[in-house]
Amino acid sequence: MADKLDYLGELDPDDPKQASQQIANKIRAAILTRRLAPGDKLPSQPEMAARYGVARETVKRALESLRAERLIITRQGSGAFVRAQTQRPVELRPHIEAAFERPHVTIDFAGFSGETLRDALAEVLDKVRAGRLAPESIAIRVLVSDTAAPMALPARAETQADDPAVRDRADRITRRAVEGIIDQVTELADLGLVPAASVEVRMHRTSPQFKLYLLNREEVFFGFYPAVERTVTIKGEPTAIYDLMGKDVPLFHYAVTDDDASHGNQFIEASRQWFDSIWTTIAYRYDR
Incomplete structure (x- = not known):
């Protein structure tokens, strides 16, 4: 003991x-x-x-x-x-805070909009501003869907078909989240609070079915997006859509262990390879 x-x-x-x-x-x-x-x-x-x-x-x-x-x-x-922790739902924010206790922080995110990541980062980055966390570098990569391209979800519920107005709404949500992440992190470098801080965003033309977080390439958080029918306001009118619901989705946690053959280690390695493969092939630069 x-x-x-x-x-x-x-x-x-x-x-x-x-x-x-x-x-x-x-x-x-x-x-x-x-x-x-x-x-x-x-x-x-x-x-x-x-x-x-x-x-x-x-x-x-x-x-x-x-x-x-x-x-x-x-x-x-x-x-x-x-x-x-191998297969139990967990909360993301405390793990992000623990990741920021390392000198060099890396976060890779793949998913629909990045809203959850933006919100989880907000409180942690406040602690960096207050001097309670002091990483030497922060590098974040964000991989999101390009809603300028037709896709299966989100879609208008009545026709179950792609709808530019529905996609425009999703695009606004995604851009708010992505811009929030970029602004929060780059501000730290601009203020001299972190020697090096960067956010790189790339997009792709597929509907995501899951969200994936890689923290310091040693932990993975994974959760499925359920497809739900809900009513939202589009151009001032209530509209029924099929949407990807990410809020409060259970996240499952995997962490690197000393056992290379463990299920967690294998899942983390597969997640790294999947992310890098999409990032370096079909993904392209996000234009602000």
Whole structure:
């Protein structure tokens, strides 16, 4: 157990974050980097309280936040354990924040519009602006559909056919999300807060059926887009469309392990190869 405590590091007295947040961040980082593996038992609350010189209630708050993120589970009378993440839905933002604790951050995204990525980045980049996270470089690649081209989804529900007005609506949504990502990240470089920061966007002419995030090329988050019928406003009129719904889609998490033959390692490698193959073949530059 002493080794586990050593992995969790020390609290930073100059960090403006509360002690419970610092503890949660350290445990989260240990889990995401597999220093704590699925099924591992965490040190007890009294052990961590003694290690960090805090009240047991502070440790309890840290563990509660990790449990809410589905990173750990608690068993009455047995303690807290790292949850098996291989095929369970997870929240993206805490993992992006953990990725930004590395000196060099890379994020590859493939999907419909990038709205979820933009929103997940917003709070994390605020912490970079405040000096609470300080990566040396950020490189983001975004791969999205070009709705200027006819595609199966989104489509008008009545005819189940491609409709330029429906695609124009999707194009506005995509451009808002993409421009938001570009502006947020490049601002950090313009302000001198990050030595190097870049966003590259490419487009392709297919309807995405899933969203894919690669964080530091060591973690993958994958989720399917369900096709749903819903009514939206187009040119001032309520219009029924078949749409790709990405909000609140469950994301499944895979992380690199020491076992090269593991399912997670194989999925991550396949995801890297798929992304790079589309990026370097049928994808083309996004024009602002």
